[in-house]
Amino acid sequence: MIKGLRIFFRLRKRKLYKKANSLSSRRSSSKNKNYLKYKEQARVLVKERLDYYNNFYNYKWGKVAIRNQKTRWGSCSKRGNLNFNYKIVLLSSKQADYIIVHEICHLQEFNHSQVFWDLVSKTVPDYKEVRHSLHMNSLRLG
Numbered sequence: 001m002i003k004g005l006r007i008f009f010r011l012r013k014r015k016l017y018k019k020a021n022s023l024s025s026r027r028s029s030s031k032n033k034n035y036l037k038y039k040e041q042a043r044v045l046v047k048e049r050l051d052y053y054n055n056f057y058n059y060k061w062g063k064v065a066i067r068n069q070k071t072r073w074g075s076c077s078k079r080g081n082l083n084f085n086y087k088i089v090l091l092s093s094k095q096a097d098y099i100i101v102h103e104i105c106h107l108q109e110f111n112h113s114q115v116f117w118d119l120v121s122k123t124v125p126d127y128k129e130v131r132h133s134l135h136m137n138s139l140r141l142g
């Protein structure tokens with residue numbers, strides 16, 4: 001009786017383990033599906049808003065990449081390549097614009113100094129509020 005129960009639990013444990021594994025792989029493939037689904041949309045949005053704000057800033061960038069990043073909304077490399085998270089299409093236009101402007105300003109100021117924030121505030125005067133609303137979720141800006 002006890003032996004039977006033990007085998008029963010062992011079998012059950014193995015099944016649960018398998019189930020957990022298949023759930024996590026299903027979850028990661030749905031993440032990739034979202035990336036594929038929104039990537040081109042994000043690219044169109046990012047290019048359009050980059051051009052729009054760069055009418056004001058007039059800086060030069062290298063490549064623009066849309067990435068499936070876990071921790072970042074965007075980043076700017078020392079060579080002036082810009083990366084954006086595809087999830088930018090899921091944000092409000094205010095939040096998306098702030099991310100675009102933030103990275104554009106890094107082309108000029110590669111830091112978060114007051115000079116940098118002054119540049120940001122020229123086109124997004126309420127950047128502090130928008131920044132705060134973005135901090136509500138776990139992604140950061142580079």
Ligand SMILES: [Zn+2]
Pocket residue numbers: 102106111112141142
């Ligand atoms: Zn930054």
